[in-house]
Amino acid sequence: MSKGNISQFIEKYYKHFNAAALVDAAKDYEKQLQQGSKMLVSLAGAMSTAELGKIFAEMIRQGKVDIISCTGANLEEDVMNLVAHSHYKRVPNYRDLTPQEEWDLLEKGLNRVTDTCIPEEEAFRRIQKHIFEIWKEAEEKDERYLPHEYLYKLLLSGKLEEYYEIDLKDSWMYAAAEKNLPMVVPGWEDSTLGNIFASYCIKGELKTSTMKSGIEYMTFLANWYTDNSKNGIGFFQIGGGIAGDFPICVVPMLYQDLERTDTPFWSYFCQISDSTTSYGSYSGAVPNEKITWGKLDITTPKHIIESDATIVAPLIFAYLLDM
Template structure:
């Protein structure tokens, strides 16, 4: 006779080998990360490498939290981009601003989170928890951003992806002049044509310096509508060419929503027939019970049309500090999956926008009828 509990006991038996110190990171994750948040990280690593990195998947990464000041741009983000594991990015402006420090040869240092902040201020030292740097790092980076943004090719309205691509080119030149390599996510994204968007262009020192340029007569403007439509076009292109859309969310916040809202933009606003992103991997310390977007689960996202309900088995949320989780996932992915061909989406933006516009025009009558019916 089969016991009633039997149906619940099909999972892998917990019977790990003893850790010897000779394990690779990938082996440690697979063999010893068996439960709790470690178990979710193992599931996330396996989802990423076994499904999200399939050739037909287009992988979007959203980034929040002070990752680049901690060196994670160099240690994790650049290797993921180079391997073709990230096809396009939505980041906070702050991460991109602090990323630029390294391309400019400026130094950040390990410090103490218990330091006296009044004393640090008096001595011209800026603190990000346990990272210290001289106030002149900000002033030097500000000056570089203003100098570059004042150049003729910037004197127009543009998407944040265009701005970051151009800025990345100048950072790449500065890296080369200083004899540096692979210091900047922006410069690497420029080289490999990985578009980088920011969901709130004014919410960082880059945006602040662009705003200063406006006071001086600059014609540079961030075209946020272009950002919304271009990101939606990337997702639509992935789906219409027989592929899948994978959302890799590091942190939460506005970049998370900006990534996920591509599907409501396609379905709800433009009226185009679509079902939602296919894969969802989030690594976060945000809780779902406070109602905030950062902690919202993929199940909740289904109700908005952001995630394809048929693909919920392809979703994982890892509750972990990303200064721990991201390096582990990066090491795991590089060990378990071969590099993928680069999609170089930046150079394909116009073609993807053409498809979006064509489908939008074809769906417009349906969208308008649906809106009228909803009025009751």
């Protein structure tokens, strides 16, 4: 299939430095798919609030993503955007806000992420009752699920349909739910839904055991990696932090702790990050450091694009979608 205008523009003008790194990373991602490799995409930062779903959902639908690792915030914020988009507030002059102006936003129920304020009260007024019912129903049936599985159930139940404020095709979580896409959500407890679930447990309305844990995410990932690594599994990392660190560690865990010495390394690695390389910084570590930790091989294609993921990720996805 011939490439579209965006892809042609990138190939023509993106020749050096981070621009060239973007093209190289996109082409190697494409090679991974062509050779039958699977691809993990990790989402850190506020990518859902940045509306990455507008293009990431299509990546999922077209089978260019095989498993996702994301923060609890990205998990829920895509659903929040789906049901409360009209209540979001953009603040272009966010650098100029005084502490009093920040407080005023808090009193209006607007939590600021850079230039965008998330209307948590409005969003969770539409989500909380329904997700609690799903949690409670599972508990009464003595069933346990992972955090993302509960949200899949909520999205596919139709309970939120009356609240939709964006085109459903722009929700990456709905696209993932439709495909029952494998996912890991490390550190889910620090998200708003995680806090809400904990509050129900403290009040005695839910049991902590109703929610499967991070260890269960890791054991699932270990089995998934083992079952799907015949042709390689690539790692495409947006941002840093736990969304990337958690899943990438499955390889040394399998190789070193389980002594499965035939475990292949990740077959591709790319990170989009503007984090500064510094002492002890995982997010800013150069890819070669991961060789010493048993995550990447000497021959693994390695890319790092030091730029804003809200600019870079859509361009790479556009290239992969032949746009």
